[in-house]
Amino acid sequence: MITQEAFASELEQAIQQNRITLPTLPEVALRVRDAVEQDNSTATKIAEMVATDAALSARLLQVANSPLYRGRVTIESIQMAVTRLGNKLVRSLVVSLAMKQIFQATSDVLDRRLRALWEQSVQIAAISRALAQTLPHLDREQAMLAGLIHNIGSLPILTMAESYPDLMRDPRQLDAYVKALNPRIGGVILRTWGFSDSLVKVAEHYQDPHYDGGLAADYVDVVQVARAQTLEGDDSIDWSEAPAFRKLGLEPEVEVIEIEGVADDVDQMKALFL
Secondary structure, rough: OOOHHHHHHHHHHHOOOOOOOOOOOOOHHHHHHHHHOOOOHHHHHHHHOOOOHHHHHHHHHHOOOOOOOOOOOOOOOOOHHHHOOHHHHHHHHHHHHHHHHHHOEEEOHHHHHHHHHHHHHHHHHHHHHHHHHHOOOOOOOHHHHHHHOOOOHHHHHHHHHHOHHHHHHHHHHHHHHHHHHHHHHHHHHHHHHHHHHHHHHHHHHOOOOOOOOOOOOOOHHHHHHHHHHHHOOOOOOOOOOOOOOOOOOOOOOOOHHHHHOOOHHHHHHHHHHH
């Protein structure tokens, strides 16, 4: 079986030589994200971009009318959705909704793994969003996006692993390779996508219980707490002394899902993304 070091070297060479394709965000999601960065973008302009993707348009309307975001009036057009939600929220939602398209597999074995990975990421994203509501300096939709993308490095790792049948037949060894290489590869992908440093850090540090980005909690802290809550059976990382919990004002043994309103938010998000 190929060693972890040899696999890592092969993967990095494959990426550098374009022999393995990094995941790419759908063009509409990138266009909306870039347009929102421009101060002169109007709701009409953003709506026109979203409308070029029928599936994305339908999903955004569904989200705008969901219990998480709906108001008194039913949203019936993309422009109404953008006007109600605001450009920045639409940007986060469009990128989030587009993420599911990336978790597509070419084989049954990979499909099962990617589906489990996506479901796990949605759970972590939902808890991240709920946690960020108590942190005024963070944006809860950005926290949701951080939860969805934190594990993105797994995709090219699993894709290349298909070339090594012995590795694919050894789930524990494959999991160890994914865990070891994920942060580095995830950082490469998010930089390629042009994501902000605050989100790149999430991919690079989400597994590090000693990470400390400063006095105030950041998106890494939020995702770490959400992940620790989601993967309670994983004792490979000791979160008991992690600064993330202190910054969020929580004890590691506290069940975040038991906090009032969190379970409902998580269920509604899972309904939207799963």
